[in-house]
Amino acid sequence: MTEIKQKPVVLAVDDTPENLDVVKGILARDYTVKAAINGQMALKIVEKAPPDLILLDIMMPGLSGYEVCEQLKANPATRDIPVIFLTAMEQTTDEAKGFGLGAADYITKPVNPPILEARVKTHLALKQSMDELQAAFGIIKQQKDRMQEELNVGHTIQMSMLPQAFPAFPDRTEFDLHALLKPAREVGGDFYDFFLLDDDRICLVVGDVSGKGVPAALFMAVSQTMIKTAAKGDASPASIVTRVNDALSADNPTSMFVTLFLAILDFHSGCFSYCNAGHNPPYIVHADGGLICLNQRHGVVMGAMEGLAYGESEGKLQEGDALFMFTDGVTEAMDTEGQLYGEARLEQLLEGVDRSGAKPLTGAVLGSVERFAQGAEQSDDITILAYCARQSGEAGSRDSLDLTIDADLARIAEVLEKAQAFADQAKLPTGVGQKMGMILDELLNNSISYGFEDPSGHEIDIHIHADSSRLTLKVSDEGIPFNPFTLNRPDTSLSINEREIGGLGVMLVKEMTDKQGYERLSGHNVITLTIELNQNNQ
Amino acid sequence: MKIDISESGDVRVLAFEGNLDTSTSPEAETRINELIDGGASKLLINFTQLNFIASSGLRVLLATAKKLGPAGGTLGICGLNPTVQEVFDISGFGTILNVFETEDEALSAF
Numbered sequence: 001m002t003e004i005k006q007k008p009v010v011l012a013v014d015d016t017p018e019n020l021d022v023v024k025g026i027l028a029r030d031y032t033v034k035a036a037i038n039g040q041m042a043l044k045i046v047e048k049a050p051p052d053l054i055l056l057d058i059m060m061p062g063l064s065g066y067e068v069c070e071q072l073k074a075n076p077a078t079r080d081i082p083v084i085f086l087t088a089m090e091q092t093t094d095e096a097k098g099f100g101l102g103a104a105d106y107i108t109k110p111v112n113p114p115i116l117e118a119r120v121k122t123h124l125a126l127k128q129s130m131d132e133l134q135a136a137f138g139i140i141k142q143q144k145d146r147m148q149e150e151l152n153v154g155h156t157i158q159m160s161m162l163p164q165a166f167p168a169f170p171d172r173t174e175f176d177l178h179a180l181l182k183p184a185r186e187v188g189g190d191f192y193d194f195f196l197l198d199d200d201r202i203c204l205v206v207g208d209v210s211g212k213g214v215p216a217a218l219f220m221a222v223s224q225t226m227i228k229t230a231a232k233g234d235a236s237p238a239s240i241v242t243r244v245n246d247a248l249s250a251d252n253p254t255s256m257f258v259t260l261f262l263a264i265l266d267f268h269s270g271c272f273s274y275c276n277a278g279h280n281p282p283y284i285v286h287a288d289g290g291l292i293c294l295n296q297r298h299g300v301v302m303g304a305m306e307g308l309a310y311g312e313s314e315g316k317l318q319e320g321d322a323l324f325m326f327t328d329g330v331t332e333a334m335d336t337e338g339q340l341y342g343e344a345r346l347e348q349l350l351e352g353v354d355r356s357g358a359k360p361l362t363g364a365v366l367g368s369v370e371r372f373a374q375g376a377e378q379s380d381d382i383t384i385l386a387y388c389a390r391q392s393g394e395a396g397s398r399d400s401l402d403l404t405i406d407a408d409l410a411r412i413a414e415v416l417e418k419a420q421a422f423a424d425q426a427k428l429p430t431g432v433g434q435k436m437g438m439i440l441d442e443l444l445n446n447s448i449s450y451g452f453e454d455p456s457g458h459e460i461d462i463h464i465h466a467d468s469s470r471l472t473l474k475v476s477d478e479g480i481p482f483n484p485f486t487l488n489r490p491d492t493s494l495s496i497n498e499r500e501i502g503g504l505g506v507m508l509v510k511e512m513t514d515k516q517g518y519e520r521l522s523g524h525n526v527i528t529l530t531i532e533l534n535q536n537n538q
Numbered sequence: 539m540k541i542d543i544s545e546s547g548d549v550r551v552l553a554f555e556g557n558l559d560t561s562t563s564p565e566a567e568t569r570i571n572e573l574i575d576g577g578a579s580k581l582l583i584n585f586t587q588l589n590f591i592a593s594s595g596l597r598v599l600l601a602t603a604k605k606l607g608p609a610g611g612t613l614g615i616c617g618l619n620p621t622v623q624e625v626f627d628i629s630g631f632g633t634i635l636n637v638f639e640t641e642d643e644a645l646s647a648f
Binding site: 409410412420434444493505511512 | 619629
């Protein structure tokens with residue numbers, strides 16, 4: 001651009017010099033008027049220095065005005081220069097031909113000076129607007145390309161939040177798992193996750209955020225992070241989902257939500273508990289091809305409403321069984337005619353699927369969905385997570401016992417009897433069985449005697465699990481929140497007459513176990529104790 | 539829970555079998571108190587057949603020792619299995635009660 005504002009250049013083309021003089025006389029005050037007396041000359045001038053506008057006579061010797069216009073419009077460098085036909089011809093068919101060739105306007109001679117001035121001015125203004133629009137479009141396109149670039153980066157970041165290295169736990173012989181996520185757009189709302197909680201348990205998560213694009217991806221990232229954080233130190237899917245739902249709902253101005261399936265699975269015993277918040281029910285694929293749909297639902301989608309209490313259910317995988325989790329991108333995949341893939345097709349596939357490992361399983365399902373879709377545009381993210389139970393443990397040496405009793409001292413004897421039978425059957429060392437009895441007696445006595453304002457109508461859950469390396473006891477009651485392990489240690493150096501007994505039971509429990517845990521989960525006190533089955537406890 | 543009571547000279551020997559815990563301690567305390575109320579002042583509790591003892595059982599032993607002491611009586615305990623021994627060690631009861639390995643050893647100490 002030049003600093004000095006120059007007059008716009010108008011090229012007038014006419015084989016009659018008098019006509020050129022007339023035009024010059026009208027426009028010279030506001031425009032630089034160049035003149036050409038035939039078509040060839042006009043094209044040469046345009047090629048050298050394109051004018052801002054061309055006034056073109058039609059009937060000329062040599063190239064006609066139509067031919068000149070045609071050539072100008074065919075050349076990308078000159079096609080945007082507005083052309084106004086200026087001619088004595090009056091038939092409407094000629095006018096139409098002129099517009100058909102891309103002319104901007106059509107003025108008949110004799111020229112009316114104010115009309116010519118006005119038309120030239122209008123078309124120059126239009127041309128300027130067009131130029132500005134094109135410049136703006138260029139900027140927008142550049143911005144759009146940059147956004148696209150950033151979306152691609154977003155996709156990379158989103159995928160990097162999901163564990164993608166497989167085999168994920170090469171040292172674990174107890175199970176095999178595989179997951180895949182095929183996004184419908186660059187960034188989507190689906191996600192999966194899996195992580196070990198300790199040496200026995202793994203947390204499995206599959207979720208689907210409402211909506212697509214960047215908002216869904218951000219909500220997904222927040223949900224996934226919250227779940228992972230909440231799952232540390234919380235063994236209850238119901239409690240995790242309840243807490244994350246509260247956090248998501250509390251600050252959710254966009255009213256997004258997420259469907260979620262979350263399971264915590266003991267990979268030694270195969271026992272798992274799960275919570276389903278509005279998600280597609282997963283399947284257990286048995287080693288023999290039998291299929292169980294885990295259709296228990298424990299509440300609505302997460303993020304919709306604060307203060308909801310979610311429930312949980314339990315299940316068990318045997319060696320060779322698979323837990324198959326997915327999002328609705330699988331069952332709602334459409335073929336070119338808009339037909340859905342559907343549950344029935346999925347179930348049929350799972351019944352005969354390759355169960356040799358988790359990867360063949362996820363691959364078989366994705367392959368089936370893709371073949372069904374036949375290249376139809378993918379309407380939703382597709383996420384699949386498969387967990388295959390390999391070994392349920394060293395035969396005979398692992399087992400578990402679950403009991404639920406009324407909160408009544410008279411029921412303790414029954415628990416101790418069953419625990420003793422369990423210890424015998426699991427071939428636990430005598431000393432370990434004795435300790436287990438003592439510990440259960442202390443915990444239940446404490447809970448029933450001091451844990452409730454009125455114990456009647458309350459229940460206590462007891463879970464005992466033994467594997468080759470440790471015995472785990474878990475006692476859960478819905479009593480007053482209380483962590484017994486925060487009690488002060490009683491003074492055991494006092495003489496008989498100074499002795500009080502309070503707190504002694506808890507101290508014995510603490511001293512005779514290798515690990516003690518207390519959690520307040522879903523309104524329950526949960527005490528978890530571990531005794532290592534090493535030489536010291538034989 | 540089974541308590542077998544016999545006499546060895548002026549010592550009453552109580553042989554416990556099973557667990558001394560929340561469910562069984564009240565009965566054990568009743569039986570012991572019956573003996574003390576009946577004039578017995580030397581008690582030997584034999585734990586050879588005892589599976590485990592919980593804090594409620596310790597409470598009975600403590601109450602018994604407190605009852606016998608001022609009256610010039612004696613409480614002896616013998617036959618602790620490793621688990622019971624561990625409870626005695628942790629709680630300090632091994633140092634405040636008279637603990638013996640065998641019944642014979644205990645009886646000769648009365």
